[in-house]
Amino acid sequence: MDFTKFALSMLTLWLITATLLHASPYPSTYRPLASGPVLIVNATILTGTGTRIENGSLLISNGRIQHIQDAVVDMATDQLEVIDAEGRWVTPGLIDVHSHLGVYASPNIDAHADGNEMTSPATAQVWAEHSVWPQDPGFSRALAGGVTSLQILPGSGNLVGGRGVTLKNVPSTTYQGMKFPSAPYSLKMACGENPKRVYGEKGVAPSTRMGNMAGYRAQWIEAQKYIQDWDDYESQKADKKGGKNETATTPVRDLRLETLAGVLKGEILVHMHCYRADEMATILDMADEFGYRVSAFHHAVEAYKINGMLAEKKVCGAMWADWWGFKAEAYDGIQENIAMVDRPEGGCAIVHSDSSEGIQRLNQEAAKAMTRGRLAGMDIPPERAIQWITANPARSMGILDQTGTLEAGKMADVVIWNGNPFSVYAKADQVFVDGTLLYDRNDPVRQPVSDFELGQQLGVEQ
């Protein structure tokens, strides 16, 4: 009796575990380090919700933001560390929606080129996380720039590049130890020149922009069929009440179609590399044709030409402040792009990096975009511009309920800057991830060094 009970419960446990594993393989093993409560006082706080608080206080404990207010609170206890941030600014941890750290790691050698599976134009089956090298020195540089979360994407050589992964910017020996708990997956797709060039040169489709469109649409049609096959199978299984069900054959699991189906079901967020305004409009029509949403257009150099359309469709534009001219589809880049995408009601502008250098200076890039917007007549205070590198990327990545703003209950991902972050002279003094101080500019003990960098150039006086 007892044994039967035990066996049944074990079976149940096994079934649950197996189901969970199937639902979420390669699970996050990230656990915030233990840290005591921290009270930051006298700070100029940009909350990421569009608000600026002068002389504000922020209480962090148990890895979460406990409260934030516009008064100095006196809560001195033995356990509480109080940081006087007089003259300094506090923002949410920065978030980069477009990074290739780990998949194109430094040094940039062939052995580290793991970001573009350019052997077939549609590779929804590949997952960027399986290429991430956690020892990329770029992670620690980004941390020093205040970046606490980042989305690692496959490259743009393919129409469908594969799954992206959202990481916490925490040093770890495995990528699973960085994986942002319960963040949704993304799918990287690409418009325009790259896929048609890569495959056109190989003499296979696509070699044109119309070929690109035919390529995506064929994928979605297959994904629709895949969903249908599984739905049919499930309903046939359900039909069997009492009767035999020998006709219900389990469809073969297909990694590529599983990811695409995830998009059509709204579980996986589409992040699409797309420069030209006309192409973005065509992609939005395609999304309507197959019933999915584009979360953000990346690079979006011509987004300013269709800013109203993007705002109406609730699609974010993830952009550089001033990159242009490196290829034909980047020829019309202007420095007001970000501000113009931000301007319409509901507009969602994001400053992204796509660069191991740029990710260290998202604040400077936002500052340039803010400046250009102001000169063009738009009123953009710092409390608004900070959203381009915090709340808006979080929104497009599906993690805004957990991070991206300084609000009670959210993850304590926090940066203390040495002054106004919208300056070339600004530096992150301290960076907290889930309430733990992972970077301190003035304390070498709190500055991570990757395995790769350890012990290089011995004998050189630093």
Next chain:
Amino acid sequence: MNCRTCKFRIAPGGLVLLLGLFANANSQAETLFINDATVYSMSSMAALQDGDILIRDGRIESLATGLTPPEDARIIEAKGRPVTPGFFAGITELGLVEISAVESSVDGGLSTDQLRPEFDVTTAYNPLSSAIPVTRIEGYTWSMLGASRSGSIIGGQGQAVSLDGDFQSFAGKRVLFIDVGADASGQSGNSRAAQWMLLERAMTESASEVAWSPDPLLTVAGRTALEGFKTEGIVVFNADRASDILQVIDFSSRHGLNAVISGGTEAWMIADQLAEAGVPVLIDALSNLPGSFDELGARLDNAAILNAAGVTISFYGMDTHQARRLRQVAGNAVANGLPYEAGLAAMTVNPAVMFELDGEYGSLAPGHAADMVIWSGDPLEVTSVAEQVIIDGKIVPMVSRQTLLRDRYLPKDSDMPRAYIKP
């Protein structure tokens, strides 16, 4: 005679002079008076408060406090804002490239593995490239045209160019570009040792009157061109690893070359040797990652360390379209320990000195070309912009293809398609 033609002191022949006159014929410099500026003249390190600048016939006539504007002068009220010499845009391919990935629009390099020091990119220069106004209106008035994309370790020759948009605006000495280190190993039998072997042989060949061997590295023109750099001209060596930079110092000293280092990621390690040899360095001050095994020592205070050791520094590293980011690079160097005035010098007078153009470019003083910028605020700050650029005493229209695109799309509504908005 217009000022810009005076810059042709090195360029040979009357044709060039003629072109210069033609290009300048349609624009007459007026007399300008800049009132009440904070002047960073760079001819002295201290900023001049309440400075006035009188500009006549394209040149600075006087620069002091309390000047009285002449009656015919157009007065520009600076209201205390900073004025600097026109900024140096770095080593670029401005006028040699329209779109980087469009091969037919790129002329900055020669696709051959032969050593062709006679290859001269200035003959491909197009002053009407859209990238020139884009760069110019951000406060940059001159650049070093580089020949650094070639298939061989000797990239070819370039020269300093004014971004005034004229057809012939070159100035100063010829500059030869040589690439050593890991990036160039593929061009030299996959060993950087072979780079020095080939360069040594090229130097020997260049000294010879006749073909040196049945299988020469250099053409006749190449021998002449390379030989010229032993007595005149400047050689820019792109090198990052400390050991490679030391090789450059040694090689240049043996052959009497006037060397400049570009790249210089690990230059800080040998700052004293560079200072002693008088070799200037153009660095990418944002470089703090081991992009290759030549750059393991990358660090953000490279500029600060070199400057403190007495090395003449400037900046380098942006691609051509992003040349306008160079002042942000300088700002970051200042944020990482470089004194502010040294940061400004690295954008102005230092490159003028290293390319032997001081007195013409890079500083403001009576008699110098009137190339300058009025800034909205701190010129190294990302929230400041160039408000007015002046080249050769002429007010530069602050217009580029990008500002026109902006002005076309900035209005929220338009009755007619945007194609009818022609700002």
